[in-house]
Amino acid sequence: MVNPTIQRRRLGNALKRAREAAGKTQDEAARIIDSSASKISRLELGQSGIRQTDLTLLLDFYGVSGDDAEPLRELARAGRQRGRWSGYRNVIPDWFRQYLDLEADATEIRWYQPEVIPGILQTEPYIRALNLHTDTEDFERQISVRLERQEVIDQPDGPHLHLILSESALRRTLGNPPAMREQLIHLAALANRPNVTIQVFPFDAQTYETSSYNFILLRFGDEMASEVVYLETLTDADYLDGPDAVRAYTRLWERLTAAALGPVESRKFILRIADENRG
Structure with missing residues (x-):
């Protein structure tokens, strides 16, 4: 439904x-x-x-x-019906519950993330390390939400997920090295899926094109003509669907895609960093 x-x-x-x-x-x-x-x-x-x-x-x-x-x-x-995530009102703000609903029904998700591994790809140890100083019952429910939302990747009619990750997101160790290695190996495994494309934007990319902030482009197929740009801050989020805004972010995405390593090179790059965390 x-x-x-x-x-x-x-x-x-x-x-x-x-x-x-x-x-x-x-x-x-x-x-x-x-x-x-x-x-x-x-x-x-x-x-x-x-x-x-x-x-x-x-x-x-x-x-x-x-x-x-x-x-x-x-x-x-x-x-006017209640959404899938309405039962988590006390642990997920309204502005993010709307994103989760959109994420679940998108046909394509294009995601640029420069600093951390995106939530939809995070392992549980990585999630806990990212929120090291949070220890509440609500936090356990937040973890459940983050792991549950990842099920969208496994759905037969799930979206195509295309991510560009900065090298800094891969090298910033959260938790201990074994936990980080597990996270990177998980990324490399997901990159083998037909509905997942992962590219790495390396430190030595031969381009001036970059972006210091993350953004997500959501597409909904023919049923919904316009795309949505999702921009998140600490306490709120913006949903942009104006043609000029969508066009600007789409062009930025295309330039970042061209500057990043290809999918095969990126997977090798991820595994190489994972190996560095072996000890």
């Missing part, structure tokens, strides 16, 4: 297209439902649900009726 976050996002895309086709602004739409332009923006980004009464007002304002309106009403009803 497609999760509610995806349904809300599909509805948001449809409402945005309908508004633009009708030549209306977000401010004008906001006045129709006695709200703010920021509320319309959140609706169109799929970050919040919508009441059927407000949906009816907006559809009438956009000139959407009859058979064209019913699919949007269905999406609105589905978007």
